[in-house]
Amino acid sequence: MKHRFSFLLRPFSATMDIIALDICFALAFRLKFGTTESLFDVPYVTLFWFINAAWLLVLLLNKPYNFSRLTFTIQNLLVGLAKLIGLHVALVSVFWVFTQGGFYYSREQLALTYVLFLCAGSLWRSVVLILLKVYRAMGYNTRRFVVVGYGPLSRSIQTFYQMYPEIGFKFYGYFDKMNPDNASALRGDYTYLKEYITRNEIDCVYCCLPYIETEQLREIMDFSEEASYQVKLIVDFKGFLTKGVTVEYHDIQPVISLSTHYLDDLQVNVFKRAFDIVFSATVLLTGAPFFLIIALITKLSSKGPAFYSQERIGKWGRPFHIYKFRSMYPDAERSGPALSSGDNDNRITPWGQFMRKTRLDEFPQFYNVLKGDMSVVGPRPERQYFINQIVEKSPEYKYLLMVKPGITSIGQIKFGYAENVEQMVQRLWYDLEYLQRVSFSTDVWLIVQTVRVMMQGRGK
Template structure:
């Protein structure tokens, strides 16, 4: 079974990494120094090859420790390849930084060692070559494991204890990811009759059958997937599985209660589940985003000021009424603010615009207004909202109070969007959800943005806005 072979695979993986690191180092030495020696012979000030290669006694184990530190030897079944790429890059950047720091320290502390001629360029080449080689080797290992598991080898056998929504979701993910090599043997449950199936997985009997199954030692894992009403048996089952020595997982059935992306924190030894992870609740992250908003809106207003003037003149010359249209919207922490836009409709009676949102062919829209809406130029005055702090460059689009009251009752998790500042553009908008489109889908994208925020994500959205966000068939 897998649990008998995993330790040997991990040891083999370490040995392969050691050879890759050593090979990358030797290749870097040859590219920077060895090839020149072959053509011109030894140069004055070039260290002996033995000195360079003696560093391998420290480089190889040092990098292996870094790989372990960055969790590159954790099981690959459910480890995302993107996470592995990031961790390999981090490990190599830290490694080359430490390498150069050690050279600097030794050179300044022990001048007799004569390492001042040690090529820093070679160290840089080694970092690049080793990163590429390590990623290629790990991609090859992933491919080999995927091929082996596809052939029916290297599989991990799991038994689910408890039929619940969590069990169904777990089976769904295993079925859609055959490269993980998981095989669900069956489900034990007291309430669902024996023989019932879900996606090809059968209910084998009651939970008490676990007493007879565990001694057979034919399972790699037990996954406890009890429904909420059966949690009174949780402690008993965990104790039973732990005594058997089988690796045990607990998959909580809280999707209906905690539908987002929860995270754990340790409160002096007490595990606390936060219902939703909002990166922007971190003060430093929020401050960094606000600084970008201020700088972006300030310089943006300066750069597009000629365009703002032209649009303002067009609006004023083609229809009666003010150039700027102000409308109440709901923002951060459910507080209202006045959002600015170029006026795109004929002047209406007070409260008339509250009757509904714009639909295709809306007779209230002026000819110039239709162009401004189609190209999103009417949104440019919101840079002033960003500068004032009512909005952000990127975030969920704000909505009018009457629609917020309507949607908060009709759409689950709708109010989560108000945990961050609303934005001029957002993840939902560049994916086509703007104007008269599905509010439910829009909220799904907004929540994904809120839970997965990063500065790089904001930059990606701003970049894509120029290609997908300005002109959209749903903007009218």
């Protein structure tokens, strides 16, 4: 069965709401009158059946459970519930007026019903959402997808679903014209695509418009009706890096409106900076004794200073000096700039290896945050020497320079330290995702994930 049990989610949700509404109605009756013996006597039995019928009518008119996997969030679920309750209250109010319900029904009992129902509806939605996301993250109830057109943009889609396994999308390969440069990365070419979609019951086909021709796209869309899969188009908007893409209609012609001022809003310029100052100051003040111990161990464990400073490139290409606890022996780069090769790098001290695994070497960068050179969360800053090499392979890196670099990032959590320029390019695609998701909740989530990596000693 291609779509497994996802089709049951809507009837399940409707049933849960009806059950919750009836239970809350009865519980409110009990709390108001101290008994439920007369609940199904006239006139309350009439009100009981009407609120059920009104709820079903609201569901039929609004289809409130039609969420895609990307919009299946607790915020959308709770906002949707509040809207449903608002419409239901309006219908019941009309019923109340026409039946002169003020003479028969208790306003307190009805108000209490809605309060209880809001709590109950929010609770079961939250529980189901969490359980379903955990279930999908474990590899169940997944949707299968392929990407047609191979390139940096198409790789970003695979990266996105790797970062968010709770959405439940499983990658089944790339398809494009075969050539010596991409043959090893592709599942096959266009001649093999239809057979592969049918045999593997693919649910979704992402088509990258920069890499696919119009005729091929038309064939994929025509075949979607026969094979029953979704077609989604990927357009390269990274060059615009805007949070406010809107669609305007000039008669029937859609026109995409783009802002050229990326992240130029109150949330980023004020709230994010305020959070950076408060959080970094708190860490530096409360952790000062602990940092002194780390500095002392660093100093005593090998020759050289406790701290290490190096020039990095920040927002808009401005250089600044980043601070760390020293994890390498002095003069580690006397032969020129070089990236660490991880556990096999003999330039790293034994204590430095531990600090890198637990990310303790990064703590002095909170001073950089206070100065305004960095943010707590943002793409990792690099040296100009390596930036020049990265841009040659992936020009998209220059967009990371439009925001402040950070102590931690999606790339740092999901990928870790890069051992060469190729790995730096791979990490780039994780950090580009952050640019489209800058928010307080995302920053908090990344900080929590960083703490988890530190506690587990999984820093790479």
